[in-house]
Amino acid sequence: MAFVGCGNMGRAILEPLLDTVFPEAESSDEASSSALVSKFIACTKSKASAEKLPELLGRHHSHVSISHGQTLETMKAADVVVLGFKPYMADDVLGAPGVREALAGKLVISLLAGTGAAKIRSIIVGDSTDTEAPYVVKAAPNVAARFRQSMTLLETPDVPLPQHYTDIVEWIFLQIGKIKYLPLEQMNAGAMLMTASLAAMSIPLEGLLDGSVVEGLKRQDAMEIAIQGLRGFTEVLDKGTHPAVMRESISSPRGCTIQTILTVEKASTRAVFAQAMIDGSRHFK
Template identity: 50%
Template sequence: MNPSPRKVAFLGCGNMGSAILSGLLDALDEIKSGDARTWNFTACTKTERSAATLVEKLGQHATRVQVLHGQNEEALADVDVVILGVKPYLAKEILSKPGIGQALAGKLVISLMAGVSVDEVHDLLLPLATEAPNAATYVVKAIPTIAARYRQSMTLIERSSSPLPQHHEELATSIFNFVGSVKVLEPNLMDVGSVLVTACLATLTVPLDGLLDGSVIEGLPRRDAMELMSQGIAGLGALLKHGGHPAVLRESISSPRGVTIQTLLSVERENTRVTFTDALLHGTEYLQKMRSKAEARQPSEKDKA
């Protein structure tokens, strides 16, 4: 097996890319061996302004990262792994630039683009194959969360339908293990999985805001309420992670005539459970529609011929 690659390029480094990069750098800082210092990172943004913003976000780690803007081909030179974090609608424009095909040849490309399948990324790269016909580009799809910044991401990796070199599979997993946990899913489950991990960080903030507002109304300062709630969420996460079922947890802390059952009753009266079920179903449906539209825009096999 090839030695673990140490050179990683981020192509498009917005909120998600910078979160992953920051988490990786923090994790590597905790590794005492000098081997951790052999990792090299390059990040390329679209504009000079976004490059300056990234440097500011990286803080003390900025000296360990080469930050470029508008220099994609240069960013991809002499790296082993490319983390593709561009907006899906920009992917074709960026990947079709002259020289990109040669720069990606033989490398592992980790796509962070939700709603864009591995096959679609391969279709984008197919016209570039003439630049390096003897070196395949390997693509893996990963859906992390911005909690990667604090190494608490739940990253989904799509199981590849075509064989990947073992060291590429291990590398993709190890990168995201640095910033949290990893779950490998079949391609047909990636949409619902993507919406679920996103809902855990976005949709659930709506009821949490409501709890904070209620706490303030009752006289508890918002900062204190946030502290209490944050630890409560961490505790809930630990219980769920160790096998606790939500219904069992609710039952175990709902005493007869107690306060907890009163709060639960208020939530159930508003059909809140169905609202969140619908939210996940609608999000998954939207991703599927995005893919269907993208596939409709792809040329047929006859057109390609």
């Protein structure tokens, strides 16, 4: 399995995979018998990035062959190729001489935001009909992958995958959290919702922390309380409770909770978050 580009998202996937494949309980040089992938390559664009990677990967870096500027050689050496570079680089990287042949018939997993599997495949193959096309899967994980808590969105394949490739894709992303298949036309909205769940929701969380500090809590204590509250919130939702039902169940007449909700609603916060989702999704287009 090769990572062509191994920045923040590539490492967020690679680190948990290494932990799974090379658990501490086993010999440091022996892969787990249940692993569907056991050899790893990481190719960065620059020498500086390659030199930093061992430290960033930590104790398992010796299980990764690290290089820089050897994109074509990396693709040739791998059975599974993960595209982890910037989306604007797609034409230059995938349209380079030899790439089409290097990726023929292989499994290509694209992490490129806003670019579907069919587009990636067309860049690789072009107008050629004499080369076997790669099997391309579009995946959208998030940075919580490093903590095995990502919801990875997988684009429903437009070209059916061989079963062993499907098994590999699902095994990879189940090591970093959960997976959900979506059709191409829903991928951007789904990816934005994942991002909003992390980035956009951090803004009201900071506001809650600031207010708690004003009312006398230490910020670290407030953070600890809020984190556990969020864990409980997600658990309640995961059991099938609608957010509105949960909200109403803890709002007592003349209570403090309903007062906080009213303050938030007066600021049209719900509409702001809805518009943020719409604006973010349309920015992909």
